[in-house]
Amino acid sequence: MCQLFALSCNVPSAVTFSFTGLSARGGHTGEHADGYGLAFHDDKVCRHFIDEGRASDSALADFLRRHPIRARMVLAHIRKATQGTVQLANCHPFVREWQGRHWSFCHNGDLKGFDPRLTGSYLPVGDTDSERAFCWMLQELRKRFRGNRAPGWQQLAPVIAELAERIAVHGRFNFLLSDGEALYAHASTSLHWLQREHPFGTAHLVDHDLALDLSVANGPDDRMILLATEPLTRNEAWVPFAAGESRVFVAGEPVWRHVPNASRHATVVRAEQVDALIAA
Amino acid sequence: MCQLFALSCNVPSAVTFSFTGLSARGGHTGEHADGYGLAFHDDKVCRHFIDEGRASDSALADFLRRHPIRARMVLAHIRKATQGTVQLANCHPFVREWQGRHWSFCHNGDLKGFDPRLTGSYLPVGDTDSERAFCWMLQELRKRFRGNRAPGWQQLAPVIAELAERIAVHGRFNFLLSDGEALYAHASTSLHWLQREHPFGTAHLVDHDLALDLSVANGPDDRMILLATEPLTRNEAWVPFAAGESRVFVAGEPVWRHVPNASRHATVVRAEQVDALIAA
Numbered sequence: 001m002c003q004l005f006a007l008s009c010n011v012p013s014a015v016t017f018s019f020t021g022l023s024a025r026g027g028h029t030g031e032h033a034d035g036y037g038l039a040f041h042d043d044k045v046c047r048h049f050i051d052e053g054r055a056s057d058s059a060l061a062d063f064l065r066r067h068p069i070r071a072r073m074v075l076a077h078i079r080k081a082t083q084g085t086v087q088l089a090n091c092h093p094f095v096r097e098w099q100g101r102h103w104s105f106c107h108n109g110d111l112k113g114f115d116p117r118l119t120g121s122y123l124p125v126g127d128t129d130s131e132r133a134f135c136w137m138l139q140e141l142r143k144r145f146r147g148n149r150a151p152g153w154q155q156l157a158p159v160i161a162e163l164a165e166r167i168a169v170h171g172r173f174n175f176l177l178s179d180g181e182a183l184y185a186h187a188s189t190s191l192h193w194l195q196r197e198h199p200f201g202t203a204h205l206v207d208h209d210l211a212l213d214l215s216v217a218n219g220p221d222d223r224m225i226l227l228a229t230e231p232l233t234r235n236e237a238w239v240p241f242a243a244g245e246s247r248v249f250v251a252g253e254p255v256w257r258h259v260p261n262a263s264r265h266a267t268v269v270r271a272e273q274v275d276a277l278i279a280a
Numbered sequence: 281m282c283q284l285f286a287l288s289c290n291v292p293s294a295v296t297f298s299f300t301g302l303s304a305r306g307g308h309t310g311e312h313a314d315g316y317g318l319a320f321h322d323d324k325v326c327r328h329f330i331d332e333g334r335a336s337d338s339a340l341a342d343f344l345r346r347h348p349i350r351a352r353m354v355l356a357h358i359r360k361a362t363q364g365t366v367q368l369a370n371c372h373p374f375v376r377e378w379q380g381r382h383w384s385f386c387h388n389g390d391l392k393g394f395d396p397r398l399t400g401s402y403l404p405v406g407d408t409d410s411e412r413a414f415c416w417m418l419q420e421l422r423k424r425f426r427g428n429r430a431p432g433w434q435q436l437a438p439v440i441a442e443l444a445e446r447i448a449v450h451g452r453f454n455f456l457l458s459d460g461e462a463l464y465a466h467a468s469t470s471l472h473w474l475q476r477e478h479p480f481g482t483a484h485l486v487d488h489d490l491a492l493d494l495s496v497a498n499g500p501d502d503r504m505i506l507l508a509t510e511p512l513t514r515n516e517a518w519v520p521f522a523a524g525e526s527r528v529f530v531a532g533e534p535v536w537r538h539v540p541n542a543s544r545h546a547t548v549v550r551a552e553q554v555d556a557l558i559a560a
Binding site for chain 2: 043044097100124
């Protein structure tokens with residue numbers, strides 16, 4: 001299974017510590033050795049790094065671990081190929097422009113029989129189900145918001161959640177999507193989130209014998225959300241998404257959530273546990 | 281003035297030597313210190329690096345000089361801001377997807393009063409005349425080739441040359457455009473090209489006290505075209521483009537050219553000189 005990671009902050013932040021843990025799963029502590037990628041959003045524009053090598057020991061990954069690129073929004077992905085061959089064109093995140101902003105997308109899961117009609121506004125470069133889903137979502141957003149320049153996340157969130165549910169009938173569809181302002185996340189099987197804010201403690205990586213005193217790296221007003229397929233640290237209160245849950249995060253804050261009817265009850269319970277965990 | 285660079289080869293090749301010369305112009309031997317970028321095309325997909333720092337001494341540029349990324353097609357750009365602020369969103373090459381391929385574009389020059397109607401298929405992320413021109417060109421290509429999936433360079437070349445001429449009435453429009461298969465180049469004022477093939481000699485950089493024995497780096501069947509605003513090496517037969525000339529290169533070979541009526545005579549003369557130079 002691929003590994004997803006995202007960071008949403010209210011100030012530009014580095015992901016060198018988290019990426020050190022995540023990339024260990026790309027060939028060292030994990031079997032996800034079929035490429036990796038990162039998208040660092042700086043408002044409307046995105047710096048995009050993809051590589052078909054192993055995240056645990058490729059030269060580019062090593063560069064990214066050593067040279068912090070500070071950004072308010074970062075998406076990352078470590079690939080274990082399920083559909084699509086091992087090649088650069090199949091490395092996530094995928095990036096496209098819509099309405100003068102770069103959108104990035106990464107997916108964990110596997111879709112069966114998902115072959116929507118793509119009219120040409122966005123076409124896949126590689127041959128994964130993931131990029132096909134991304135192209136279809138952007139195509140549908142473009143159709144829905146035609147003539148509406150710059151819809152906010154408040155307008156986009158329910159539409160993206162609806163599109164996610166339509167795709168998720170085809171299989172496991174855990175994904176991260178961002179335009180640099182908002183982070184749209186959906187889980188059908190596995191995704192976790194964590195908020196960090198003052199007072200910051202010390203985080204210990206799961207995949208590496210490494211700890212970071214977050215109070216040194218962050219100021220008292222800094223606030224950030226981390227998302228990962230599996231928790232990256234072993235001493236922080238990572239919260240699992242419910243099955244079918246969609247969430248939106250902006251500037252280090254959870255701002256919107258939706259759980260489809262079938263699993264709503266379970267998630268409300270979980271949300272209370274979350275509040276208790278955060279308050280603790 | 282910005283500095284453009286491109287490489288088209290019949291086998292994957294590194295640009296570390298050329299980029300060492302080019303990037304010296306980004307703050308060291310040149311004044312182009314307002315960002316840089318590279319696009320490494322691998323068939324349909326492109327690895328894209330942009331940075332608003334100085335190409336002569338940024339950490340990413342240093343990484344790219346030390347770690348060869350082999351590709352059949354590379355575009356690079358060192359920026360001296362004329363229109364648009366110094367920011368990441370204004371760094372060339374710009375990249376967009378059309379027909380399931382990544383297209384990259386970089387421009388040297390300055391367009392006045394170029395404000396075409398952009399209908400939304402491609403919109404600029406930054407605020408340069410260059411990205412506007414790129415978005416408009418792709419928008420027009422998409423319109424002309426609607427329903428024609430995967431036109432070849434033979435069909436695209438005359439249309440791109442026509443679009444280039446329409447834009448060039450607005451000012452200096454030297455550009456490089458590629459989909460990873462073909463390299464489309466147009467010069468209104470300054471652009472040079474060079475073919476390297478067996479027997480390979482030794483190349484000496486203009487901007488650096490560095491020479492490379494090309495016969496060690498290349499095999500007898502390797503063939504490559506280099507393009508640059510100003511020649512990068514001081515002992516090779518760089519050929520200037522004529523004013524208004526459009527050219528296409530594929531797999532290290534010149535395959536198409538067009539010179540508008542006004543300057544055709546001058547260019548035919550120049551083309552003979554080129555043949556003589558190549559034969560020499």
